[in-house]
Amino acid sequence: MNKMQKEHALTKNQQIIFDLIDKSPEPMKAYSILFNVQKKGIKAPLQVYRALDKLVEIGKIHKIESRNAFIACHNSSCQVAKATAFSICEICEKVTEISSAGLSKYLANFKDKDGMKYSKYNLEFFGLCKKCRT
Amino acid sequence: MNKMQKEHALTKNQQIIFDLIDKSPEPMKAYSILFNVQKKGIKAPLQVYRALDKLVEIGKIHKIESRNAFIACHNSSCQVAKATAFSICEICEKVTEISSAGLSKYLANFKDKDGMKYSKYNLEFFGLCKKCRT
DNA sequence: AACACTGTGTAATAATATAACATTAATATA
DNA sequence: TATATTAATGTTATATTATTACACAGTGTT
Ligand SMILES: [Zn+2]
Ligand SMILES: [Zn+2]
Ligand SMILES: [Zn+2]
Ligand SMILES: [Zn+2]
Numbered sequence: 001m002n003k004m005q006k007e008h009a010l011t012k013n014q015q016i017i018f019d020l021i022d023k024s025p026e027p028m029k030a031y032s033i034l035f036n037v038q039k040k041g042i043k044a045p046l047q048v049y050r051a052l053d054k055l056v057e058i059g060k061i062h063k064i065e066s067r068n069a070f071i072a073c074h075n076s077s078c079q080v081a082k083a084t085a086f087s088i089c090e091i092c093e094k095v096t097e098i099s100s101a102g103l104s105k106y107l108a109n110f111k112d113k114d115g116m117k118y119s120k121y122n123l124e125f126f127g128l129c130k131k132c133r134t
Numbered sequence: 135m136n137k138m139q140k141e142h143a144l145t146k147n148q149q150i151i152f153d154l155i156d157k158s159p160e161p162m163k164a165y166s167i168l169f170n171v172q173k174k175g176i177k178a179p180l181q182v183y184r185a186l187d188k189l190v191e192i193g194k195i196h197k198i199e200s201r202n203a204f205i206a207c208h209n210s211s212c213q214v215a216k217a218t219a220f221s222i223c224e225i226c227e228k229v230t231e232i233s234s235a236g237l238s239k240y241l242a243n244f245k246d247k248d249g250m251k252y253s254k255y256n257l258e259f260f261g262l263c264k265k266c267r268t
Numbered sequence: 269a270a271c272a273c274t275g276t277g278t279a280a281t282a283a284t285a286t287a288a289c290a291t292t293a294a295t296a297t298a
Numbered sequence: 299t300a301t302a303t304t305a306a307t308g309t310t311a312t313a314t315t316a317t318t319a320c321a322c323a324g325t326g327t328t
Binding site for chain 1: 305308309310
Binding site: 029 | 284286
């Protein structure tokens, strides 16, 4: 691995699990991940959860809290900001990561009544996707 | 109960569970609720989850998704909009419902790349509360 | 009465996540 | 190199969160 790179190289388990999630067209649940990587030698839930925790921590994946599921990030800025936004279709469960400069700027600057600012947030929008609306 | 009221009167189980959550200074988890209402005759998880589902549906309580916990709503508008925002302290776990006209207006009007608008959303901000910052 | 709808009670089980402990690999620094 | 330190792994067991399935009771409608 290139020592010049700041990026944290993934370990074997992390890479296996990231690749699986990254390939998946939809958010994956932990035990579905476990089932899918058992042939690669990952046998126990904890091995999955540990890799997931790390991948979330370094911003390679995000957890969709309302669904207890994980998707790969395709928006490099999340890795720094820990500021995430998703749209979720309530019929087909399609999840899309929203990357809107306006939205993230608005939320990063949002102050509550006490003047408190929060750099970290998670936003989940719900509605019907294009396909399910027709 | 007053027949004139549109408001749905709570059933016995719903009322017991709502009262408990409403009194609680912090979000309550389902099995903690169960433990606390067993002396009132609610014996099984399902009885709790059914009441919680209904209370969430009618907007009397909200689920804090990142914590799997429930708090009472003190903001009448949520009941209609199903649009919720919270601030969560990462140290003491204090949770506060944010009611900001500006924020809810911004989010209710937010359009994604496809021009899609979402009337329903859940936003969780993370940071340190006043007490934990000092 | 027959039906639909909502809520209840109970038991069993599914799905999600963590604790505890032993071991090994990678990294740092002396 | 040696050694301390940190991070990751493997394994078993267990805790926590949530749902399925089935029987039944109350309410309102036709
Ligand atoms: Zn992202
Ligand atoms: Zn859809
Ligand atoms: Zn509310
Ligand atoms: Zn705090």
